[in-house]
Amino acid sequence: MTNKSKSRWWTVGASIPITAMVLTGCAAETDTTSEGSSSDGGGTTELTEDPVTVSVQYEVPEDGPDARAWRAVADAFEAEYPNVTVELQGITNEAKGGPNLQVLTSSEAPDIALIPLNSNVYTQMVRANELVALNDIFEEDNFPERLGPASAALLQADGNYYAGPNTVAYYNILWTNPDALADAGVTVPEDRVFESPEALIEASQKCNDAGYAGLAIGGSTNYMAGWMLDAHLPTAVPAADFNNLLASWKSNVDVTANYTDPGVVEAIDTIGRYAAAGIHQDGYLGQDGPAAEALFTTGGACLMIGGSWMPGGTFADATESGEMTFEADFALLPPVGDSGAPSRLTPYYGNAYGVPKQAENPDWGKKLLQYYLSDEGQRLGAVEVGGFLPAVTTVSVDDVETFPTLVKDIVEYVAENGSNSGWTSEVPGAFGQTFIAPYLQQLQEGLITAEEIAEIQQQELENYRAQG
């Protein structure tokens, strides 16, 4: 054997154990899905009294309302079950909709995972049967009925529930600066709904003339352009068509409405018309949500698109710091066409929680989630500490003194007028919000037409359905 071949043998010989180690590691990793927890189908199991740590994901910041709400719920739960220690794990907004998938399917999966319902993470985990069914705890506490109509979207084709939202947020709210509007000579309609896109454009232009930005929007943020589409779409197409657009991405649902239908095209086109008319602040496509919020709270814009979480957060902080010197009110985007529903606010139940099958303590995870989704947990965590609107309809915020009056007004408005489902909130992000957002930005720049976007979306519908 020559020296050259000897050294080759050394190399090969050394590679074998390494390769074996790697392959063993891979094999172990891929095998973990087969062993489901005892709570696979929903039968409750006895919880041990041994010391246990239950890990829970929440959305950062660490001192934010999500963390505070979970801490309060966790403290109450730990008091009830002294053997339990709840460990909170923060994840970012960016991670929860994408990279978190790898965590949730690994051996490091938390016992309760934050899984946005309109994210690719949720779609893929349901497809791969990687979430524990929550039917038992939902039925025990009558959760679907307490949640109301939104529960229909949670029910999967296999008859299981895999995630539950802890709050509802209303978005597509046009926050108004009454002082600026008065200064610009704009009157918000009595029913709070701008009559038509032209009326909104005219109001914004009056604001511009008076030295204010019209409708402030975080244009660089990949979801905000989609919000306006959510507001317009149900008003632009008949209800049956709209419902089909919400569900037709599933391969088992017949397609009875197309994205190339005139109503859809008009709903998309309206976003381009707003941009062409200059109703947004200068440079909005290079500004994120907080930039738009800063412009509005400092009195630089008449209107801002946002959600029900703002009065207790952004507005309260800006008022406390002295930046915001007016009391905001709210209005609604106009309807597009007259073939659909009236213009309404859009509910978002998206930030839901589920229990990954890879979790170490899935039964305790279910127990803790059940507590948070109970009326007691909702009142404590979501309402009193987090300042959120509860997901369930059985908890009222009317008597909660700390709750912002403006949010109570929104709840009252929705109770009186109802709400419209949001397309980007209900269809998977990879098909809806994430997919269409760059095209809407191009539309706002005038680089693409609404018809072209509709064609692209229709093509994507076919692609998505083909994936099963």
Next chain:
Amino acid sequence: MANLISRPRVRPASPSKLGSSKIGLAAANKKWAILSLLPVFGMLFLFLALPALNSIWLSFNKWPGIGPLEYVGTANYVSLFQGGQLADSIRITLLYSIVASFFIVAIALLLSVAVSSNLKGSKFFRVVWFFPGVAPPSAVAIFWSLGFQPEFGVVNAILGRLGLPSDNQWLAQSSTVMFPVIFVGIWVGVGFSFLILLGAVEGVDVSVKEAATIDGASQRQQLFQIIIPLIAPVMFTVLTLQLIFNFNGFNLVYAMTEGGPGRSSEILPIFTYVEAFRYGRFGPASAAAVIAGIFLAAIGWVGIRLSRSRQLD
């Protein structure tokens, strides 16, 4: 007596035996060399070759991030090239990395020449120029994103003072978004290149410079005809490194624009990220990563060749 204290007879080794012991020693050394290198090879295989091979394999499969792989052949590559966005991303990436890298090296060279000539305040600048390079890219991105805002940004304010158009919506238009991105890429990258080139410039023999000065060579002539040819291998190395850094410049560009407006600043790493984590298309994402890897390998190869050829010169 002479016999008693006779020196032990040492027979000189025959040439053939000497050769075999040398060979034995060399072989033993080689074994030890291989043995000591094994952990390194193992680590390289584990953390470099294996993920790369896995990525290549993944690029021929369909995988949503979970579950088993589904072999699809070259379908991911075909769909990427048919889609058009990949070509746009490659174009944007090349524009960003080439323009930014060229200016980084050019500016770093001029700065290093200026600082090495011991001008007043050169010690101060020696430190200051490195600061942007050590700042976290996300912080730099936020800082400059504000700087490029149309109404309150410092860039438009300065342009206005100079009598130039000051209503530019830099980050909000597809046609202008790459200007601030490239500018900030240069701002961040100059410090690192400056440090390396400063070392190279200061390494040029003083006597060569003095001889040139005595011969009446101007500063410009000294720069182009003496300093640059002498530090060319280092320059090519720095240029290659900058091209690679900027080609992979995910953090800065993503934090500034998220690839927008639309997809107008979507460099290849962002394209890969979006495909994988937003759309759940890990197969096409891996294919894009493989294509990016080919570009990077080509850049590295050309850089090394140029650097070596200059060294030989």
